[in-house]
Amino acid sequence: MSATAKTPILELAGLRKSFGRMEIIRGVDLAVVQGERHAIIGPNGAGKSTLFHLVSGHLRPSAGAIRLRGESIEGLPPQSINRRGLSRSFQVTNIFPRLSVWENVRCATLWSLGHRYSFWRDVERLDDVTRRTEEILTEIDLIDRRRTPAGVLTYGEQRALEIGLTIAGHADVLLLDEPTAGMSHAETERVVALIRKVSEKRTLLMIEHDMQVVFDLADRISVLVYGEIIACDTPARIKANAAVQQAYLGTEAA
Amino acid sequence: MTDARTLPRTDAIGGRRPGFLARHAVWIALALALLLLPYLFSSRLALSTMSMMGTMIIFALSYNMLLGQTGLLSFGHAVFFGLGGFFTVHVLNAAGSGDWPIPLPLFPVVGGLGGLAFGILFGWVATKRAGTAFAMITLGIGELVVSSALILRRFFGGEEGITTDRTDVMSFFGYGFGPQLQVYYLIAAWCFLSIAAMYAITRTPFGRIANAVRDNPQRTAFIGYDTSRVRFIAFSLSGLFAGIAGGLSVVNFEIVNAAQMGAVESGSVILMTYIGGVGNFAGPIIGAILVTWLQLILSDATQIWPLYVGLLFIGMVMFVPGGIAGLLAMQAPVMAARKLHRVVPFYLLALAPGIVALVGLSVLIETSHQFSIRASYGPQLTLYSIPLDATSPLPWVAGVVLAVAGGILFMRAERLARDAYHAAVAQGGQG
The missing domain is CATH 1.10.3470 (ABC transporter involved in vitamin B12 uptake, BtuC)
Structure with a gap:
């Protein structure tokens, strides 16, 4: 795999997180290289979402380092990490329910286009914002639903909007937390195509339970079991890995 | 706006x-x-x-x-x-x-x-x-x-x-x-x-x-x-x-x-x-x-009077959380469907017993106020230009009757108004 030769854009070193006496993440080392699609798999309760919370600033690590393009980001608030170019989606849909679809995406473009907290400029006249919002809505195929309040979209549409919010800024590292969870077969196919498209010029780290999706999309796979990464390799070798089969795939296949 | x-x-x-x-x-x-x-x-x-x-x-x-x-x-x-x-x-x-x-x-x-x-x-x-x-x-x-x-x-x-x-x-x-x-x-x-x-x-x-x-x-x-x-x-x-x-x-x-x-x-x-x-x-x-x-x-x-403003506030929070503007905004789809004439009669139908109920309630409130806190001023009070006696049964009975009857009729009429509203919106959606 040529990807391993490149420099890591996101690096986790000795990362730990405890809640009280429970240690959920127990020393994770991971290097995600620029441009790759990297999947994290593992059984329920392995700590996958916690890992995303640590990387995205939602939780503070108990120990260890997180580096984005070589800069330490561990313990920074979510907005600072987002501004450095790392954006995430959520496992449970996390959108702005009372705002229209258009407004949802528009809000997600504002910071990266430099409009910050401006309370003196008419948002309708910011052509860069309008263009970018249209682009994103076209990309996630919700342009016809732009006037609908996000809270009344169908589940599949909300999941697409979730991805839209994640890619609307300038982030080039995307963390997608179970983007296909709870979807029908047809919806899953559509989302996989969308993920393939949006990850073309970006780096992708994603948690996914659907093995079909994982093997379809990922360049490399890391297997997280009880807060530790037990294997990190190409899909083919992960499939063949005995430890992984025992810990995870075996139960999945049965 | x-x-x-x-x-x-x-x-x-x-x-x-x-x-x-x-x-x-x-x-x-x-x-x-x-x-x-x-x-x-x-x-x-x-x-x-x-x-x-x-x-x-x-x-x-x-x-x-x-x-x-x-x-x-x-x-x-x-x-x-x-x-x-x-x-x-x-x-x-x-x-x-x-x-x-x-x-x-x-x-x-x-x-x-x-x-x-x-x-x-x-x-x-x-x-x-x-x-x-x-x-x-x-x-x-x-x-x-x-x-x-x-x-x-x-x-x-x-x-x-x-x-x-x-x-x-x-x-x-x-x-x-x-x-x-x-x-x-x-x-x-x-x-x-x-x-x-x-x-x-x-x-x-x-x-x-x-x-x-x-x-x-x-x-x-x-x-x-x-x-x-x-x-x-x-x-x-x-x-x-x-x-x-x-x-x-x-x-x-x-x-x-x-x-x-x-x-x-x-x-x-x-x-x-x-x-x-x-x-x-x-x-x-x-x-x-x-x-x-x-x-x-x-x-x-x-x-x-603060009691009445308070009651209004409680009523709005419980029954009309969108406020008056919310109620008005709800009429936008009816107006767009040009069905306003279908719903307004029902609104008025609900409004009439609603006002009766409020009058009954205010009679009860004012009479008990006169009877208790203002007892030292005597039992005489004038409500809606009618002289009343807080110690006589008349204002109490009248208050209860108006409030209960108005309340029941209001709830019935309110249901009708709600149905008329939904029907108008649904028809507008089809047309």
């Missing part, structure tokens, strides 16, 4: 923009209304009432920058209204005795700057937190300021407050602002400007992000925004406009006292905003007009 939350004007992608008149129709109508109202209602009382309404409109809108736009429930908003008033009154007195060349119409700026300064100061503390903690901090700030008003008597004037004479300052193009009509126009102009400014703010990047913070603060952080910074800016700006309202109140009444910063006033602005409707930009305007008017006529009619 459509709902700030609803949809982008850009909805017609590549569509044609309507002409100037059409785009600004609401604003032109508002300006005309403000200009012409004194010709319709020209009595001194009416002018003074409308002046007060104008002040309260700004105050309630400034409160909705927090509650409706940013999702912040503050229990201390009157602090900024009151402090704006005190700054204005002191500068007004200094300008009057020192012959400063500042005309009266500029003094609300002083109030606004005072409100802004303290909005920044207190906001810096309060907006570190959101939700319940924020609400508690603002409650504490309100108590803090009111109690320090009793200590700093030079500035706050003790219980009497501080008086001024607005005619002492430099005249403005020959206007001395003695007559109430001139004061009305001064307030109307500031009211128009403030409404326009606050509406414009809802349509800026900050305004939209404030809505995002209201809807989902957690996600807002993950699209790059510091939510406490957003709350801080909202808090400071709302302090600015509350201060302008306080300054206008001083210009109108020529007095300000510490009670105007207190919990009762902070509660009053919550009532206005909520009754009018927090989800709609125009809601607080409606609420400020209605509640100011209710306070005037009710306080004229009965000693226990």
Whole structure:
């Protein structure tokens, strides 16, 4: 795999997180290289979402380092990490329910286009914002639903909007937390195509339970079991890995 | 003034923009209304009432920058209204005795700057937190300021407050602002400007992000925004406009006292905003007009008028959470379907027994008030021009009958009205 030769854009070193006496993440080392699609798999309760919370600033690590393009980001608030170019989606849909679809995406473009907290400029006249919002809505195929309040979209549409919010800024590292969870077969196919498209010029780290999706999309796979990464390799070798089969795939296949 | 939350004007992608008149129709109508109202209602009382309404409109809108736009429930908003008033009154007195060349119409700026300064100061503390903690901090700030008003008597004037004479300052193009009509126009102009400014703010990047913070603060952080910074800016700006309202109140009444910063006033602005409707930009305007008017006529009619305002508030929160503006906005799809004539008769049908029930309730309330708290004044009372005796069974029986019968009929009619509404909307959807 040529990807391993490149420099890591996101690096986790000795990362730990405890809640009280429970240690959920127990020393994770991971290097995600620029441009790759990297999947994290593992059984329920392995700590996958916690890992995303640590990387995205939602939780503070108990120990260890997180580096984005070589800069330490561990313990920074979510907005600072987002501004450095790392954006995430959520496992449970996390959108702005009372705002229209258009407004949802528009809000997600504002910071990266430099409009910050401006309370003196008419948002309708910011052509860069309008263009970018249209682009994103076209990309996630919700342009016809732009006037609908996000809270009344169908589940599949909300999941697409979730991805839209994640890619609307300038982030080039995307963390997608179970983007296909709870979807029908047809919806899953559509989302996989969308993920393939949006990850073309970006780096992708994603948690996914659907093995079909994982093997379809990922360049490399890391297997997280009880807060530790037990294997990190190409899909083919992960499939063949005995430890992984025992810990995870075996139960999945049965 | 459509709902700030609803949809982008850009909805017609590549569509044609309507002409100037059409785009600004609401604003032109508002300006005309403000200009012409004194010709319709020209009595001194009416002018003074409308002046007060104008002040309260700004105050309630400034409160909705927090509650409706940013999702912040503050229990201390009157602090900024009151402090704006005190700054204005002191500068007004200094300008009057020192012959400063500042005309009266500029003094609300002083109030606004005072409100802004303290909005920044207190906001810096309060907006570190959101939700319940924020609400508690603002409650504490309100108590803090009111109690320090009793200590700093030079500035706050003790219980009497501080008086001024607005005619002492430099005249403005020959206007001395003695007559109430001139004061009305001064307030109307500031009211128009403030409404326009606050509406414009809802349509800026900050305004939209404030809505995002209201809807989902957690996600807002993950699209790059510091939510406490957003709350801080909202808090400071709302302090600015509350201060302008306080300054206008001083210009109108020529007095300000510490009670105007207190919990009762902070509660009053919550009532206005909520009754009018927090989800709609125009809601607080409606609420400020209605509640100011209710306070005037009710306080004229009965000693226990706050009870009625309280009941109205509880009723609105329970049954009409969208407020009056929300009810009106619900009629938009009916109007679009041209089915208004199908629903209005049902609304009136529900309104009639509703009024009967309210009359019955008020008879019961007033009779028990006369019977208990006002017992030493004797059992005689006059309600709706009818002399009654609180010790006789008549008012009690009549009250119960009216309230119960009206209530039951209202509930039936309300169900019919609801059905008619849904039918009209559904038909509109098909057509």
